[in-house]
Amino acid sequence: MALRQGNVVLDLGCGTGYLSSVLAERVGPLGRVVGVDPNKKRLHVANEKYGHVENLHFVFGSSTNFPSGPYDVIFANQVMQWIEDKESAFKYVYQNLKVGGTFAFLCPADPANRILELLNPTVSESLFYCSCEEYESLALVCDFEVEHKSIETVTHKFENVDKYITWALATMDVDPLQIDPETMYDVKKRIEVPELKWKKIQFILKYKH
Template structure:
């Protein structure tokens, strides 16, 4: 299985607005709060897509901070570039091959991206996140969790059979899980610290 790369930026934004039932701003603001993003921090957004989360992170870290988004889709990156504030940037890259020096970031965040990474490549993506984080840096993953409702499970079965990343993978990559929470009906939030 290979990575799933989305190239339809406008369609993706429209679909996300529908899927979140008008609650997208509230859900993403909760993700930012859960990440504990602070003013002045350097943040990496893995699988930034249209940079919706990156824009909210940029507001949290303020003018003294810096947000960098990466996405494997050139189309998404071009779309995102037009929407980012001046203190943020986006570039084409894969989570498994980050083009950054060791210790470049205080926080690595990923929202609804890890389930697009091929399962065999997820450990490498976690290892890369660990590598680019500074000592005591944090990793915040927000991704799909299996639905509990049998009707929802039947309708949304694709990709929801299991969480894309589990506790063992987090630990194997050198992280210590700090907190787990749920947001929106199908999102699980995992906050970990670089051990």
């Protein structure tokens, strides 16, 4: 995904703000980045860490409720699997892009991250996976032009099981102290290798008209 100095960018599902800060550096002082997240606790952390960055602003919002554009780029990293009504999200993103603007996202293709369900059996109720073909069809329905699409298997290795669990809990916004000790003990016993293998979907979509 190419970013230029002076671009106006929306980081959809910005979490605690690290990626937003990287994007802000890429677009430079003439550009602007808006980080949006539906979780106020994560936004509080983002503001504490990166609130001093002059061309970066964090706001509470969602995939169908964020500050109106137009944006040069809307980026969503590891977000689409949490969105149930993807068509509404795609349409709202399209409405808020500049002509020729870019919607780029990456996300998992399937529930390969079994550790999430081990830690919280109800998490599957909040995850909505799509195949690469389903995302492409949805993009075309919403008038996007597909500039790039790919799916590949990637592996993330963690130093130890504890760090793997800490990462997994952060993706669900769950405090480790909220997990029952017996559950935590059982999860640690069942995870023999602290690594995550998953199928990564990537898309770069363009505002066509």
